[in-house]
Every structure is written in C-alpha cells, then in structure tokens.
Amino acid sequence: DAMVIQNPRYQVTQFGKPVTLSCSQTLNHNVMYWYQQKSSQAPKLLFHYYDKDFNNEADTPDNFQSRRPNTSFCFLDIRSPGLGDAAMYLCATSMGSTDTQYFGPGTRLTVL
C-alpha cells in the first residue's frame, strides 16, 4: 500500500543534542510537509518542499532545518533541542498544494 512512513515513532534526546527525524513516502507526491503538534493543539506547519523548492514558515525557529535529498525522503533536523521542542512531529505529502495532505504516523519527541 502506498503510504507515508516516519521513523522512529518515538525519539528521546537530551537537551542540546542534535536529532534527525525521517519521513519517506511511496505516493510519489510532489509536496512534503513537516508539522509540529503540541498537546491539545492543532498542527503547526514548520516548512514544506514543492519538489526541491524549500519553503520555510516565517516563525519557524532557526534551530529547525530540513533536507529533501530525493522525491521519496525528507528529513527534519533539530540542531539543539530545547525542552520546548518536545512534541509530535508529523510528516505529510500531497500531489499539489491544493490537494489532500496525507499524514504519516508521527514521531513523538521527548527532550530530557
């Protein structure tokens, strides 16, 4: 089945220790998104790629970076995680920007 896969499902890191979250898709979609979702809140868009074109949200902290080496994979790098970065990180894909976004299962990040 075509899908969006995120690894790992649970990630524990230490304060200030860099961490990388990964997302892959078999849907062959053009657009990939990274969202941050904190408890009892709606998802918050961090950035998205339309093909190789990177779009950063204005309020996304510099601490967050992203890479999309090919159509199928996208990575979220948190350079120096703080306690406030503990959250669920959701990856999504869509064919175009007006199309339905399909989400992966998410990675729950804990910062100690």
Next chain:
Amino acid sequence: AQKVTQAQTEISVVEKEDVTLDCVYETRDTTYYLFWYKQPPSGELVFLIRRNSFDEQNEISGRYSWNFQKSTSSFNFTITASQVVDSAVYFCALSEEVGVDSNYQLIWGAGTKLIIKP
C-alpha cells in the same frame, strides 16, 4: 482573526447517539478547499473528506455525513449512531492561497475532542 473556528472544545455522548461537530470558516477567496481529519489517541491524522468551494453538495459516507453551506460559511460533520471507535480529536481545516505562485496552505481549527461513552 481566527479563520477556522471549531467552537466545541469537547463533546461527550453515549454510544449510538448522533453527534454534530461544527466548523465555521472565514475567507475572502472564491477558490478554497475544506477538509476534515480525525486524530485518534495514536496520533496519526486520518483524512476524512475534502471539499472545494464550488461543490456544495452534501456528502454521506457510511455513518459520516458533511453539510457544506457557503451562505453561513460552515462545514459541519455529523456522525450517526456513534461508536466508541469514533472517539478522537477531529480537525476542520481550510486551504486557501497564501502569497503568490498559487501556494495553498492549510489553516487548522483548534479541534474538537469527541468522547463516545459505551
């Protein structure tokens, strides 16, 4: 100003009752898209429905139905004969053009937590 309003923070009903989740949106665009997603306790966001602004037909899918009314800027979601497995947070979202280059982004409501008691 909030563009997508889900006024019901939490709803609790007994199994088999019908329940309606409200969603009111605000946009100046003539072309836009509306969505509903379900987020069970596992955390994954599950797509339920997409509607474009030119299609006001109501939709029924099994026990789920959606009522889209442009006159009141509402896109409400009804679950008939609710089941315990329907317990989740439900998000309504609006996709509208942001900036230039036909770039659309999702604007999310705050979500409604639905609790179905056995």
